Amino acid sequence: MVSWPDCWFANQLVVRAGSLSSDSPVSVISGHSGVGKTTLLRGICKHNESLNPRLVFQEPTLLPWLSVAENLRIVCEDEMLHAKWLDLFGLPEVEGLRPGQLSLGMQRRIAIIRGILAKPGLLLLDEPSASLDPVNVERLIVNIQAASAESQVPIVVVTHNPSHFSELDPAYYELASRPAEISPALR
Amino acid sequence: MLVITWAFASHLAQSDAFPGPIVVGLKILQESMSGELWIHLGATFGRVLLAFGLAWAAGIIIGAALGRSDTLDLWFWPWVNTFLNMPALVIIVICYLGLGMSELAAVLAVVINKAPLIATNVRDGVRQFETRYDEFASIYRLSWTQKVRLIWIPQLEPFLFTALRTGLSLTWKIILVVELLGRSSGIGFQVHLYFQLFEVDMILAYALSFMIAMQLIEVAAVRPLERRVQQWRKDGQLA
Numbered sequence: 001m002v003s004w005p006d007c008w009f010a011n012q013l014v015v016r017a018g019s020l021s022s023d024s025p026v027s028v029i030s031g032h033s034g035v036g037k038t039t040l041l042r043g044i045c046k047h048n049e050s051l052n053p054r055l056v057f058q059e060p061t062l063l064p065w066l067s068v069a070e071n072l073r074i075v076c077e078d079e080m081l082h083a084k085w086l087d088l089f090g091l092p093e094v095e096g097l098r099p100g101q102l103s104l105g106m107q108r109r110i111a112i113i114r115g116i117l118a119k120p121g122l123l124l125l126d127e128p129s130a131s132l133d134p135v136n137v138e139r140l141i142v143n144i145q146a147a148s149a150e151s152q153v154p155i156v157v158v159t160h161n162p163s164h165f166s167e168l169d170p171a172y173y174e175l176a177s178r179p180a181e182i183s184p185a186l187r
Numbered sequence: 188m189l190v191i192t193w194a195f196a197s198h199l200a201q202s203d204a205f206p207g208p209i210v211v212g213l214k215i216l217q218e219s220m221s222g223e224l225w226i227h228l229g230a231t232f233g234r235v236l237l238a239f240g241l242a243w244a245a246g247i248i249i250g251a252a253l254g255r256s257d258t259l260d261l262w263f264w265p266w267v268n269t270f271l272n273m274p275a276l277v278i279i280v281i282c283y284l285g286l287g288m289s290e291l292a293a294v295l296a297v298v299i300n301k302a303p304l305i306a307t308n309v310r311d312g313v314r315q316f317e318t319r320y321d322e323f324a325s326i327y328r329l330s331w332t333q334k335v336r337l338i339w340i341p342q343l344e345p346f347l348f349t350a351l352r353t354g355l356s357l358t359w360k361i362i363l364v365v366e367l368l369g370r371s372s373g374i375g376f377q378v379h380l381y382f383q384l385f386e387v388d389m390i391l392a393y394a395l396s397f398m399i400a401m402q403l404i405e406v407a408a409v410r411p412l413e414r415r416v417q418q419w420r421k422d423g424q425l426a
Contacts, residue, residue, distance in 0.1 A: 045326055054326065061323045065341040065419045074337060075327055100422025118327055 002027075002051070002122060002156065006179075007036065007043035014039045015175065018182040024171035025148045026155045030162040030185065031175035037158035040175060040182075041124045044156065051121035056114075058127040060107035062099040068110055069095035076117035085113045088150065089143045105136035109143050116151050123147070125157045129164045137164050144168060206388040214392035223377075224396055230372040231362055231397060234290075238297035239358045245298060246305025246350065251339075253306065254313025264310075271303040275361050279368060288369040297361050304357070305350040312346030313339075341416075348413050352405075359401060 003019035014036035020027050031037050038058070045053045062071045072082045072095075086092060089109050099107050108128055115123050128144070129137045145168055148155050157165060162172060162185075174185035190208050197207035218224035249267065253260040270278075279296040286292035320338045323329075329337070340347075366375025374397045381389040 057319060057323065059319060061319050063320070063337060063341070064422065065416075066337070074329065074333065098419050098422050100419060 002044055002048055002154075004040065004043040004047045007039045009036070009039045013179040015043060015180045015182075020156065020171070020173060020182070024169070025152075026144070026157065026165070026168045026170040027173060028162050028165045028168070028170040029156065029158045029173045029175055029182065030160065031158070031180065033160055035175050035178075036180040037160075037175060038126055040180070041126055041156075041158055044122075044124060048122060052119065053122040053124055054115040054118045054120035055124045055126065056108075056111045056128065058130055060099065060104070060111040062107055062111055062114070064099045067096055067098055068102075071099070071110070072114055072117055075114055076119075081117060082113075085116065086110075088146050089113060090139065103136075105132050105139065108132070109140060112143065112147060116147055116153065120153055123151075123153050123155045125155065127159055128157060129159060129161060141165065141167050204387050206391060210388050211391045211395060214388050215396050218389075218392060219396075224393070227373050227377050227393065228396060228400060230370075230376075231359070231366065231374040232400065234294060234297070234362050234366070234373065235355070235359045238294045238362065239301065239355055241294065242298045242301035242358065243305055243350065243354065245302040246354075247309050247347075249302065250306035250309025250311075251313055254310040254316075260310070267303045267306050267310075270299065271307060273300075275300045275364065279361070279365050283369050290370075293362075293365045293370055296365055297358055300361050301354055301358050305354050308346045308350040308353075309343065312343045316342050344416055348409070348417075351409060355401070355404075355409075359397065 001019055001021055003017070004015070005017045006013055007015040020029075029037065029040070041055055045055050062068075063074075066074075068086075069079070069082060073079075076082070082095065086094065089112075091106060091109060091113075094102065094106065094110070099110075102110070112123075112125065112128070115125075125144070128140055132140065141164065144155065144157075144165075147153070148168070157170070158175075159165065172185040173182050175182055194207050194209070197205050215224065249263070253264055253267065275296075278299050282292040282296035282299070286295065316339065320342070321334075324334045324338055362373070363375035363378065366373035367379040370376050374393045377393045378390050381387075381393070
């Protein structure tokens with residue numbers, strides 16, 4: 001079970017303490033912009049260190065001065081594993097390219113691979129479908145599905161657009177009010 | 188174009204105080220054949236490299252510390268700023284008076300002069316670090332050496348190159364003053380010697396040979412290195 005204490009930002013209580021009780025491999029937390037989704041993910045990260053959580057940021061945060069291979073090598077030296085995941089995500093022959101030479105959608109998917117290669121006990125995705133066109137959203141969902149099945153790592157997604165993730169058959173939660181509180185949501 | 192303008196202006200001036208490029212070029216050739224030029228060029232060059240290397244190292248350490256810590260910045264920035272604005276000549280004279288007319292005093296004077304400028308550049312660079320990379324490093328538990336090598340240095344590169352360029356050019360100008368005031372070798376010493384003999388062609392020959400050497404360093408080392416390490420900044424235009 002993933003839980004968190006009260007989450008504060010700039011001396012303000014943003015998200016009240018709570019937990020995700022579902023056994024589903026993928027949980028989707030929805031909420032409008034500014035409700036505290038990213039603050040919640042940081043709180044989860046901080047409070048669940050024993051799970052070795054890895055956060056995949058909304059901005060992909062790949063290091064732009066390194067190639068894709070070098071970015072992945074920061075967390076995992078095994079190049080066979082890099083190739084396996086890049087192949088699984090439909091991203092062959094990008095190892096030598098730098099992030100600036102890739103589209104935002106590709107950068108996001110590589111950031112997810114980097115998250116998985118870091119061998120997390122929990123993978124947190126911050127608005128992974130934001131600013132992507134429908135084709136890229138579709139690719140992303142297929143990739144998250146593959147990542148979940150192959151790695152067996154529980155995945156928590158925060159988004160303001162939960163309908164994008166319906167194919168993952170996730171457990172839905174909603175983050176609402178101020179300070180925000182989490183509650184199960186029906187879809 | 189510059190050489191043609193110089194030749195033309197010199198021809199119009201018709202004065203020993205303003206020799207043309209051919210006269211100066213012949214003097215450079217003469218001094219290089221006798222070996223004198225290489226001795227003094229080498230002496231100045233050694234001092235520039237040593238002083239600039241030490242100033243760069245000290246400036247990076249001080250600048251990084253002030254950029255990362257508000258407390259250190261509060262206490263030590265006024266000191267850095269004071270030395271930044273202190274006239275080079277005052278520092279050179281104080282070093283010579285305190286340590287004698289030694290090589291140590293000469294190099295130290297340049298380091299004290301230049302380190303604050305490099306520290307200021309680096310401090311400004313560190314303050315512009317993107318916090319998201321620090322957050323990534325923290326969440327993905329990067330080691331301290333990984334943070335320095337993979338995250339901090341690449342973000343500092345533009346500031347380090349600015350410090351390298353401005354620092355190198357200012358360093359060699361100060362070295363010449365240091366040599367003029369208290370050394371018995373180097374381009375500054377030769378300029379001083381030929382100033383006393385009023386041989387402007389020799390002054391220009393020594394000054395010009397060093398300027399050419401510095402230009403060669405810029406073209407052969409600094410610019411290719413800069414191009415290589417900053418190639419990724421052009422990626423956005425390619426994507």
